[in-house]
Amino acid sequence: MKKLREKISVLIAKDPKQMILLAIFGFNILFLLLSACVISLFAPSSVQNHGFWASVFYTITMILDAGCIQFVVEDVGQAGVGIVILCLLIVMVGMVTFTGAVIGYFTNYISEFINEANAGSKKLTIHDHILILNWNTRAVEILNDLLYSDEKEKVVVLTANAREKVEKEIESRLGSTLQNENEALKRKCKSYLFWKRIYYYQKHKLRGQTVIVRQGDTYSTKDLMDASIENAKAVIILGRDINSSVCKFNNSVIAENREKGDAFTVKVLAQVAELTANEQSADEQKIIVEIEDDWTFELVQKIMGQKENLKKCNIIPVSVNRILGQMLSQFSIMPELNAVYSELFSNKGAAIYSTKADSSSSESDLVSQTLQKNSNIVPLTKMHTRLGEYFYWVANHFDEYSRQGGSVESAIAQVQLKDYQMQQKNVIVIGHNSNSLSIMDGFASFCGEWGTDALNILVIDSEKSLEKFEHYKEYPFIRRTKTADIYEKDEIYAAINSFVDANQNDTSILILSDDKAPTEDIDSNALTALIYVCDILESKMQANAAYDPGRMDIIVEILNPKHYDIVNRYGRNNIVISNRYISKMITQIGMKESVFEFYKDILMYDSNSADEFNSKEIYIKEVESFFAELPPQCSAYDLIRATYAAGPEKNKPILLGYVDVSGQQTLFVGDQKNIQVALAPKDKLIVFCNH
Numbered sequence: 001m002k003k004l005r006e007k008i009s010v011l012i013a014k015d016p017k018q019m020i021l022l023a024i025f026g027f028n029i030l031f032l033l034l035s036a037c038v039i040s041l042f043a044p045s046s047v048q049n050h051g052f053w054a055s056v057f058y059t060i061t062m063i064l065d066a067g068c069i070q071f072v073v074e075d076v077g078q079a080g081v082g083i084v085i086l087c088l089l090i091v092m093v094g095m096v097t098f099t100g101a102v103i104g105y106f107t108n109y110i111s112e113f114i115n116e117a118n119a120g121s122k123k124l125t126i127h128d129h130i131l132i133l134n135w136n137t138r139a140v141e142i143l144n145d146l147l148y149s150d151e152k153e154k155v156v157v158l159t160a161n162a163r164e165k166v167e168k169e170i171e172s173r174l175g176s177t178l179q180n181e182n183e184a185l186k187r188k189c190k191s192y193l194f195w196k197r198i199y200y201y202q203k204h205k206l207r208g209q210t211v212i213v214r215q216g217d218t219y220s221t222k223d224l225m226d227a228s229i230e231n232a233k234a235v236i237i238l239g240r241d242i243n244s245s246v247c248k249f250n251n252s253v254i255a256e257n258r259e260k261g262d263a264f265t266v267k268v269l270a271q272v273a274e275l276t277a278n279e280q281s282a283d284e285q286k287i288i289v290e291i292e293d294d295w296t297f298e299l300v301q302k303i304m305g306q307k308e309n310l311k312k313c314n315i316i317p318v319s320v321n322r323i324l325g326q327m328l329s330q331f332s333i334m335p336e337l338n339a340v341y342s343e344l345f346s347n348k349g350a351a352i353y354s355t356k357a358d359s360s361s362s363e364s365d366l367v368s369q370t371l372q373k374n375s376n377i378v379p380l381t382k383m384h385t386r387l388g389e390y391f392y393w394v395a396n397h398f399d400e401y402s403r404q405g406g407s408v409e410s411a412i413a414q415v416q417l418k419d420y421q422m423q424q425k426n427v428i429v430i431g432h433n434s435n436s437l438s439i440m441d442g443f444a445s446f447c448g449e450w451g452t453d454a455l456n457i458l459v460i461d462s463e464k465s466l467e468k469f470e471h472y473k474e475y476p477f478i479r480r481t482k483t484a485d486i487y488e489k490d491e492i493y494a495a496i497n498s499f500v501d502a503n504q505n506d507t508s509i510l511i512l513s514d515d516k517a518p519t520e521d522i523d524s525n526a527l528t529a530l531i532y533v534c535d536i537l538e539s540k541m542q543a544n545a546a547y548d549p550g551r552m553d554i555i556v557e558i559l560n561p562k563h564y565d566i567v568n569r570y571g572r573n574n575i576v577i578s579n580r581y582i583s584k585m586i587t588q589i590g591m592k593e594s595v596f597e598f599y600k601d602i603l604m605y606d607s608n609s610a611d612e613f614n615s616k617e618i619y620i621k622e623v624e625s626f627f628a629e630l631p632p633q634c635s636a637y638d639l640i641r642a643t644y645a646a647g648p649e650k651n652k653p654i655l656l657g658y659v660d661v662s663g664q665q666t667l668f669v670g671d672q673k674n675i676q677v678a679l680a681p682k683d684k685l686i687v688f689c690n691h
Contacts, residue, residue, distance in 0.1 A: 035650045098515065124212065124241055125228040127282075129154040130590055131232040133218040135161045136241045137559065138205055140173045141583030142590075145672050146209055148347035151590065158227050163215040169374075173264055181206040219243045219271045225379055229272065230281040234590040237289040238270050239320070261295030269300060273307035273315065286593050287315045288586055292434065306452045314387075316589055316596055324578050325438020326445075328557065328605040330642045332427045332510045333446060333455075335553040335574050335622035336659045340686055341483065341618075343667065344394065345599070346584040348667040353398050354594040357382050357391040364652070366391050371545075375637050376400040377654055380688055381616055383391035385597040392598050394656060396669050415642045417653070420621060426503045427457045428496060431486075431512040432465045433557070435578075439510075440475050445605040449691065458499045460484055460492055486525045489532060500552060508553045509533055513578075515559055521647060530556050534570050539691045606690075616690050618656065624681040631679060637672035653689040 128148075130153055132139060139157070147151045153651060159166060182205055189200045204580045216223035218237075231234060239262060269289050276285045291297045297317060304315045331338045343349045357366060361380040370379035370393065377395040393401060431437070447455055453476035459466070463483045472478045480499075484491040500507050511533070513526035533554055540547050556567050557576045569576050589596045602617050625631065640655050657667035661682045668675060679685075 004678075006379075011491055031426075075085045075282070093274075113675075115280055117665040124156065124214075125232040126154060126156065126212075126228045128233045129156055129228070129231070131227055131229055132157045132238065132468045133159075134233065134238040134240060135159040135166055136238050137450055138579045138583045138586070139238055139562075140169055141580045142236065143170060143209070143211060143589050144173055144177055145346050145348070145584050147174065147181075147206060147586040152207065152209050152348075152589075155212070156227050156232075157211065157358050158211045158216055158223060159213070159214070159220055160217060163213050166213050170213070173225045174208060174211075177207060178206055201618065221271065221275070223273065224275055229275050230278065231491070231676075232285060233282065234288065235272055235276065235287040236274065236590060237265060237287065237291040237588055239265055239292055239542060261293055261299075262291075265289060265291070265296055266299045266303070269303055269315070270307075273303055273313055276313040277307050277309050278312075281310060281312060283517070285313055286590060287313060288589050289315065289317055290582070290586070291317050291319050292321050306661060315591060317588060318589065319580070320582055320594075321435045322438045322441075323599075323603060324582065325435040326442040327581060328435060328512075328555075328576065328578075329439045329442025329446065330511060330574060330603065331555050332429070332439075332443075332508045333425045335555055336620045336663075336684055336686070337618065338576055339554065339659075339665050340620075340667075341581070341655070342584075343580065343665075345588060347587065348445055349590070350394055350667045352380070352392060352394055352595050352598060353401065354390045354392045354592060354598065355401060357389040359389045364649075365653070367644070367652070371641050373404050374401070376403050377385060377639065377653060378668055378672075380654060381598075383597055383601065385594055387594055389636055390594045390597070392595070393665070394669060413641075415631050415646050417646050418628050420626055422454055424503075424505040426499070426505055427455065428461045428499055428507060428509045429457065429502060429512065430461070430492075430509065430524055430533075431514065432461050432469070433512045433515045435511070435515075436465075436469060439512075440472055440478070443477060444475060447477050449605040456503065458482065458495065462486070462501070486528050492529070492532055493536060496533065498537075500540075506551050506553060506632055508555060511554070511556045513557045513559050522560050523558045526558060527563065527566060530554070530567060531572060616688050619687045619689060620659070620684050621687050622681075623658075623679045623683045623685060626647075626685055627679075630681060633676065633678040635673050636668040636675035636677050638678050640668060640672065647689070653687050656686040658686060659684045 031557045072174075115150055132142065132155060135157065143155060146155065157166065182201075185201060185204055185206070189197045192200060195231055214223070214227055216226075218224075269287070272287055275281065276287060289300060291300060297319060301313070302316045304317075307313065308315045326343065361382070366382050367379040370377065377400050378395045380392040380394060381542065382389065397403065427443075437559050443455055443457065456478050456480045457475075459472060460482045464486050466472075466481055466483055470480045482491070482495040484495065486492075496509070511526050513520075513523045517524070533552070537549060537552050537554075541549060553574065555576060556576050557578050558564065558567060559577075559579055561577050561580065564577065566576060585599060588599075601615050605617060607614055631642070636655075636657075643653055643655050656670060657665065658677070659665050659679060665686075666675070666677075667686070
């Protein structure tokens, strides 16, 4: 008995639900058997003749339906009082202990099952999904860009954040995108006949995706296995936001600690690498991990050296600050690149695709063959990556690569190109963020290719920030720094006016948003600086009716997409939502790893080594500075091929599109024979070339 009591006690402590269920069934079985015995002893002889098991049946039917008491008591008036009371007692006790207890238990079990499912604590049976670990300001943009994917993806999110809050954010962002895109589609096909309109809308309608949010620890083996990490095709490890605290002091402490390194990301990656490198996991899983500092990057490299197996676990470190810095520096030099990258780095519209290439074929052979056979894609380059040789191109869809249009005689016999020289670029940088040094490194790589004289930069920032960066004295292209707090309006006005008036060429003004500010202050300084710059531009236009507003290109970085409309109302279309860029790139890498090597290559300019430029970048070049004579109106098909043929062997230019004087962008995707191009001298070409 002692051992039995101990076993029962342990069972109650470990699994009380199971113990209660056993007790319910045990008691009811015993009760039914005893009741059947009593009925067999005291029931009329007609019932006794049916045997003991008939009595069991009568007992159960009475409990489930009290009216079935007539099987035992055929006539209440003639039956004894004892048997009637006994039957009624059996019915009442059975209804409570049998029917009521069992129904109550299973009702509670179903309710608990629903709650556990909602809480995300049940193991998932899912394959070929994308697993997102952690949640930050970039996460929802990854899901948003996946809406435009050719294939509908399945996504599982594992986060320590409140599940309801995350689901609400996802619903709001994706719901807005679906509504806007589908309303635009309705307007597009409004003029179609009824049945054609219905067919076209249903065929091209943007649809939602499967997103499962689970609350748990992103480094817990159980939670990761419950999210079916072993079957995921890609695992995305996101960094944690630091601007969640409304207390400026606490936020500052967190930011300073994060500058040293991110041990949390290292811990999660170590766990993920261990699980995905396991023999039971799927082959060629991609692990994309966000990195924001050199310390974390170094440790990630060590994990890659110890755990990475390209056949099982491919770890791809994405240096967030470095990539954003390189982008923002390029946008400052060539503002039109913002719109180009916004489309090419996403699933919406034209995108960059790749396929494995034969190592025996040269880049020029692949590009020439594609130009001869295919009028639906723009061939770019061939690159050697750690995954092998890959050929890259731009198109609306991957399958357009296989289309064969056949060679067509070009309507343009030839065009003549100038020996292009980059004009000096004037840039004002206002403010700072975590990318500031990476932005300067991006400028430095540009000067490495085009020379230090190619850039003339003024930095306006607070005294504390400029002292932290030692006034950027290691960068010779920064001609001057101006100490001014955001509230020192007159100082900022004077510095901007002096710089703009002193230079004949256009000036780009890059306004940065401090990503380490508390949540309530996010984008505040950037929006204030934008008001200042717009006021300066307005004053110049009022003072001189002939003043060209295009002399000041304003590039505004914002972190919170909700502030987009505020910036846009000031007529600023060149808005950089930096979080979205990283999200789009991570999405693309998760779907096609090989494009990451291409992204890294085009975002960094070459250093001039013995006049050799080994890789290509995307440039914005004015038509009158690029062509010796203005090409006649022609198709994009003709212009691409004539320009490629006219380029020197070491710098074959490939036209991706152009931007007209009104700022309208046209990319040469789709059937290039149907795209008519009439260039003006001040239009700007989007060119993929070495220099």
